[in-house]
Amino acid sequence: MLHRLGGAAARRPWRMIGAWLLALVLFVGLASTLGGALHDDYNLEGTGSQAATDLLRERFPAVAETDARVVVHADGRLDRGAVDRAIERIKELPHVTGVDGPLPSADGRTALLTVRYDEPVTDLDPVKALEELEGAAEVPGARVEFGGQVPENAASPGGVSELVGIVVALVVLFLAFGSIVAAGLPLAVALTGLGVGMAGITLLAAVEDVSTITPMMAIMIGLGVGIDYALFVLTRFRENLADGLDVPGAAAGANATAGRSVLFAGATVLVALCGLAFAGLQVFVAMGFAAAIVVFATMMSAVTLLPALLGLAGHRVLRRGERRGAPVVNSSRWVGAWAARVGRRPLPWLLAALTLLLALAAPALGMRTWPSDAGSEPEDRTIRRAYDLIAEAYGPGANGPLLVALDLGEKTDPADVRVKLAGLEGVVSVSEPSLSPDGGVAVLTVVPEYGPQDERVSGVLGSVREQVRPLGGEVTGLTAVYHDLNEILLDRIWPVILAVVGASVLLLLLVFRSVAVPLKAAAMNLLSIAASYGVLTAFFQWGWGTSLLGLPHSVPVSSYILPVMFAVLFGVSMDYEVFLLSRVREDYERTGDPRGSVVSGLASTGRIITSAALIMVAVFAGFVFDPSVVIKQMGMGLAVAVALDATLVRLVLVPATMALLGRWNWWLPRPLAGVLPKADTHGEDPTGRRESTLVG
Numbered sequence: 001m002l003h004r005l006g007g008a009a010a011r012r013p014w015r016m017i018g019a020w021l022l023a024l025v026l027f028v029g030l031a032s033t034l035g036g037a038l039h040d041d042y043n044l045e046g047t048g049s050q051a052a053t054d055l056l057r058e059r060f061p062a063v064a065e066t067d068a069r070v071v072v073h074a075d076g077r078l079d080r081g082a083v084d085r086a087i088e089r090i091k092e093l094p095h096v097t098g099v100d101g102p103l104p105s106a107d108g109r110t111a112l113l114t115v116r117y118d119e120p121v122t123d124l125d126p127v128k129a130l131e132e133l134e135g136a137a138e139v140p141g142a143r144v145e146f147g148g149q150v151p152e153n154a155a156s157p158g159g160v161s162e163l164v165g166i167v168v169a170l171v172v173l174f175l176a177f178g179s180i181v182a183a184g185l186p187l188a189v190a191l192t193g194l195g196v197g198m199a200g201i202t203l204l205a206a207v208e209d210v211s212t213i214t215p216m217m218a219i220m221i222g223l224g225v226g227i228d229y230a231l232f233v234l235t236r237f238r239e240n241l242a243d244g245l246d247v248p249g250a251a252a253g254a255n256a257t258a259g260r261s262v263l264f265a266g267a268t269v270l271v272a273l274c275g276l277a278f279a280g281l282q283v284f285v286a287m288g289f290a291a292a293i294v295v296f297a298t299m300m301s302a303v304t305l306l307p308a309l310l311g312l313a314g315h316r317v318l319r320r321g322e323r324r325g326a327p328v329v330n331s332s333r334w335v336g337a338w339a340a341r342v343g344r345r346p347l348p349w350l351l352a353a354l355t356l357l358l359a360l361a362a363p364a365l366g367m368r369t370w371p372s373d374a375g376s377e378p379e380d381r382t383i384r385r386a387y388d389l390i391a392e393a394y395g396p397g398a399n400g401p402l403l404v405a406l407d408l409g410e411k412t413d414p415a416d417v418r419v420k421l422a423g424l425e426g427v428v429s430v431s432e433p434s435l436s437p438d439g440g441v442a443v444l445t446v447v448p449e450y451g452p453q454d455e456r457v458s459g460v461l462g463s464v465r466e467q468v469r470p471l472g473g474e475v476t477g478l479t480a481v482y483h484d485l486n487e488i489l490l491d492r493i494w495p496v497i498l499a500v501v502g503a504s505v506l507l508l509l510l511v512f513r514s515v516a517v518p519l520k521a522a523a524m525n526l527l528s529i530a531a532s533y534g535v536l537t538a539f540f541q542w543g544w545g546t547s548l549l550g551l552p553h554s555v556p557v558s559s560y561i562l563p564v565m566f567a568v569l570f571g572v573s574m575d576y577e578v579f580l581l582s583r584v585r586e587d588y589e590r591t592g593d594p595r596g597s598v599v600s601g602l603a604s605t606g607r608i609i610t611s612a613a614l615i616m617v618a619v620f621a622g623f624v625f626d627p628s629v630v631i632k633q634m635g636m637g638l639a640v641a642v643a644l645d646a647t648l649v650r651l652v653l654v655p656a657t658m659a660l661l662g663r664w665n666w667w668l669p670r671p672l673a674g675v676l677p678k679a680d681t682h683g684e685d686p687t688g689r690r691e692s693t694l695v696g
Contacts, residue, residue, distance in 0.1 A: 002263075002303060006255025009304060010248040010311030017312075020192055020305045027199035035202030040121070040153065041209040041283050047484035048465060052405040052474035056443070060436035062097055063403075063443055066121040068133055068150040070113040071386045073393075074142040077108045082139045087113060089136040095119055095129070105393035112390065112398075113137075117150070126153040147374055147386030147399075153212065165622030166191075169227055169615045176611040177238070178319035185234060185309050185317070190226030193301030197222055197294030204290060213560075214287045216623070216631055218294045220638070221568055224619040225269060226298030228612045230306050232579075233258045235608055237310050238317055247314045251307040259303040261582075265575045266299035268507060272571030275500035279563045280492035287564065335606030335651070339599045342652060343659040350656035353648050354527075360644070361530035363537035369490065369559035371482045373452050375399065376555040376629040391451065397428055400452030400479035402464055406433075406442040407472040414442035420467055421446055426460035452479045453556060489559040496563045500570045501526070511578060512585060513676055514666045520657055521581075524649050525573040529566060532641035533557075536633055549624060549632055561634045569641045572616070576645060580605050580654065585666070594662045598655050606651075613646030 009016040044050045056064035070090070072083055080102075087099050095117045102111035115133065117124060129150050137144050166187060173183035201218060204210055236258035240250030273295070276288035315323050342349045374383040390398050404421070406414055414433035421444065422430045431445040446464055450457040461483055465475050501522050508518035536557050539545035543554030584601030591597060620642065623635030658665050668676075 002259045003252045003256035005304065006259060006307040007248050007252030009255075009307035010251035013308035013311040016304060016308035020196075020301070020308075024192065024195050024199075027196050027203075031199040031202035034206055035199070036204075036206035036210070038205055038212045038215070039123075039209045040211045042120075042481065044281075044481065044484050044488060047488070048469075048474045049476040049480040049484045052403065052476035052480075055405050055407060055441065055474065056403075056476070059407075059438065059441040060405075060443060061118075062116065063434065065119055066117040066124060066150060067148045068115040068117070068129070068146060069148040069386060069390070070115060070133070070137050071145045071147065071389045071393075072102070072111045072113070072137075072139050072142050073145070073389050074109055078104075078111055078142060079139070082142070083111050083113075086137050086139050090115055090133065093129075093132050093136055095124065103394075107393075110389060110393035112394065114148070115150075121149040121153050124150065126150050130154040145382050145386035145389055147383050147390065151383050151386070152374055163622070164625055165223060165619035168618035168622065172611060172614045172618060173227075173231070176607075177234075177317065179317055181313050182234060182238070182317040185306065185313065186227045186230035188309065189230040189301045189306045190223055190298055192305055193226050193298035194219065194222045194294060196301075197297035200293040200297065201290045204286070204293065208286050208289070209282065210286050210290055211283050213628070213630060214290045216626070216628075217287065217564065217634065218291050220620060220623055220631075220635065221269075221291050222294030222298050224616045224638075225266070225295055225572070226301070227615050227619070229262045229265065229299060229302035231612055231615065232608065233262060233302055233306050234310070234317065238322075241315060241318060242322065247311055251310045254310070255303055255307050259307075261579070262299060262302050265578070266295055268504075268574050268578070269295050269568075269571035271503050271507065272500050272567045272574070275496050275503065275567045275570075276563060278492065278495040278499045280488055280495075284563060288567070291568075333603065335610075336599050336603030338651060339602040339655045342655040343595045343598060346656040346659040349652050350660065353652040353656065357527045357531045357644070357648060361527070361534040363535075363542065364530055364533040366541075367533060367537045368455060368541060368556045369486055369562065370453055370556035371485055371560055372555070372558045372629045372633075373400075373478065373482065375451060375453050376551070378550050378627060379552050381627065395428055395447065395449070396451030396454065397448035397457070400448070400457065400482075401477055402446040402448065402461060402475050402480055403477040404444040404446055404464065404468055404473055404475055406444070406468065408440055408442055409472060412471050414444065417442075417468065417471060417473070418444055421464060424460070424463045424467070426450065426456065426463070446475075448479070452482060458483055486559045489562060493563055493566070496566060500567055504570055504574050508574065508578070509672075510676060512581060512666070513668050513673065515668060515672075516661055516665050517581060520661075521574065521577045524653050525570055525577075525645075527653075528573060528641050528644045528649055529569050531644050532565070532569070532637045533562075535640045536637050539636065540629075540633060549636075551629070551632075555629060558630045558633055560630055561637065565634060565637050565641075569638060569645075572642065573645050573649075576609060576613070576650065580609065580650060584658070588666065594665060595659050598658045602651070602655060609646060609650060613642055616642045617646075 053064060072078060083102050090096060090099050096115055097118045098116050100114040102113050104111050130146065133146060170183055170187060173186060174180060177183055197218065198215060201210060201215060233254050236254035237250050240253045245253060270292050273288045273292050276284040374387040377384040379385065387399055406412060406417060408414065418430045418433060421427060426449045428447045428449050433442040433444050435442055448457050448460040450460065457479055461475065461480055468475065505518040505522050508521055540555050540557055546554055580601060583604050584597050587600040588594060588597035617639045620635050620639035623631050626632055
């Protein structure tokens with residue numbers, strides 16, 4: 001089927017190109033008319049912070065929904081009249097229910113206003129709301145900065161990160177193929193699939209809550225795998241042309257062989273993304289669906305659109321010398337020589353690589369995870385400047401006050417509760433209780449001594465909860481929500497790991513009919529991912545790379561990215577593993593030489609894996625330039641893991657372990673051999689050649 005599809009697309013390319021253009025227009029049109037808006041779901045069912053929020057929404061809605069904080073600061077004393085006039089203008093804005101304050105600082109130079117809205121931030125248009133707030137809050141002679149939920153959710157337009165990855169990928173492809181046509185085709189195919197996939201995410205948002213950060217992560221994943229999928233089909237097409245096939249025959253053969261590998265590779269990534277369903281939060285389920293839509297679209301474009309474009313490009317994908325008869329060389333002599341060197345003394349090389357990976361992973365033992373907040377943002381953003389002004393004028397804890405919600409009974413006196421809370425260690429102040437209209441709910445604002453990112457604040461939160469829970473109370477607010485979210489993600493990361501690793505091991509067992517190969521692959525993937533976590537800890541938490549990344553100080557590793565990184569990296573790493581070991585297994589079945597087959601397999605795949613990994617690293621590393629700390633950490637973690645996987649794992653650990661195991665690499669217990677189906681991931685084209693590669 002793939003052979004017929006590839007040949008037909010190459011012979012009549014404009015039909016397939018027209019079909020893809022029609023699909024792109026159709027999906028974009030449907031997305032613009034039927035698609036939904038991005039919507040962050042901050043509900044954490046079963047947690048204390050959610051229980052308090054639900055109580056306030058039901059009984060005291062005036063303090064339950066969205067807020068924004070306006071910080072007015074002057075070099076001298078503030079003009080109180082100008083501040084009051086700004087408050088009156090703010091009260092007239094849409095959805096604003098009231099303004100608390102102004103709360104003056106001790107030196108009289110700063111005033112803090114809390115603006116309350118009648119809808120959750122997920123139902124507002126934060127960009128529009130912030131623009132309106134900026135216009136209304138102007139105070140002559142004073143500096144005004146904005147924090148809180150509304151400004152923090154007003155995302156700035158991106159594009160730089162994607163552009164950096166695309167430019168670097170284009171350079172790598174040109175160096176690999178020596179042809180601007182060959183370099184541009186994978187990008188064109190990946191971007192087309194990405195366009196359809198992003199429209200699909202917009203349609204998904206109409207029926208499911210899709211977070212505002214999901215499209216950026218989907219672009220990161222889809223762009224990387226999309227270019228790689230097209231790269232491997234293109235490489236096979238070039239080989240077929242060099243072997244004398246005409247253009248339609250070369251495209252058909254490439255689709256029947258490398259195209260089958262693309263489908264299997266995409267399926268492995270989809271399986272890994274399914275592991276996000278075990279993260280325990282709906283936001284991650286939607287994130288997995290969204291990424292899967294993009295991966296599926298780029299996978300389909302590689303086996304349908306690319307053959308059509310290859311039919312148009314023809315021999316222009318070859319270098320000038322190759323068009324004149326020079327051989328098309330895809331194997332790498334130096335990689336083969338390196339593999340032979342490692343195979344001669346595998347144990348020292350194995351120990352050296354393990355030592356280096358474990359050293360890189362060691363900082364992860366002290367990793368502190370915490371969701372990213374405004375205190376982690378660059379200083380050129382207003383939310384960060386507001387954060388710093390509040391900390392300077394009112395203390396660090398004022399950036400993350402605890403909101404105590406008390407369901408009052410006959411024996412609960414909120415004034416007594418206030419006195420008890422004020423006496424707790426780590427509490428700076430407790431507000432006077434505010435009563436709901438029916439008098440049945442009281443709210444107290446507790447300001448801790450420590451900021452939201454200070455690990456000591458969790459102890460203060462625990463003490464406050466111990467005091468109020470026996471009285472029918474609960475605690476919410478930014479710090480409480482972040483604490484509960486962090487606990488959920490740390491608890492659920494293990495089911496994600498077990499699900500992803502288990503599915504990967506079973507899939508490799510099916511593909512290679514070997515016990516050692518899947519277990520070894522899982523162990524190596526875990527090592528490379530642990531090493532990337534360690535690098536993240538050193539760069540962000542220890543502060544080794546904060547100045548290089550545009551951050552003013554060290555920040556915790558975002559707990560938000562851990563399950564996503566794990567699922568994506570395991571899928572990508574398993575693709576590379578299958579691609580390499582398919583060639584090794586093919587040579588071993590032909591020669592029976594366990595060490596020689598490793599050398600041959602690495603030599604034949606080394607160049608293409610290196611090119612694919614460079615592109616993937618370039619795409620991921622481009623997102624380090626994104627202003628969001630979460631995206632920075634995600635981009636760096638993925639780039640580091642792929643780089644380690646393509647170097648230490650593929651060039652050292654794989655040849656060393658396979659040389660040590662010898663024929664045991666391919667051992668399968670007889671009972672399993674009788675029940676496991678035989679899966680052919682290589683494909684065979686009508687020219688009679690088998691393709692033993694699987695792309696990542």
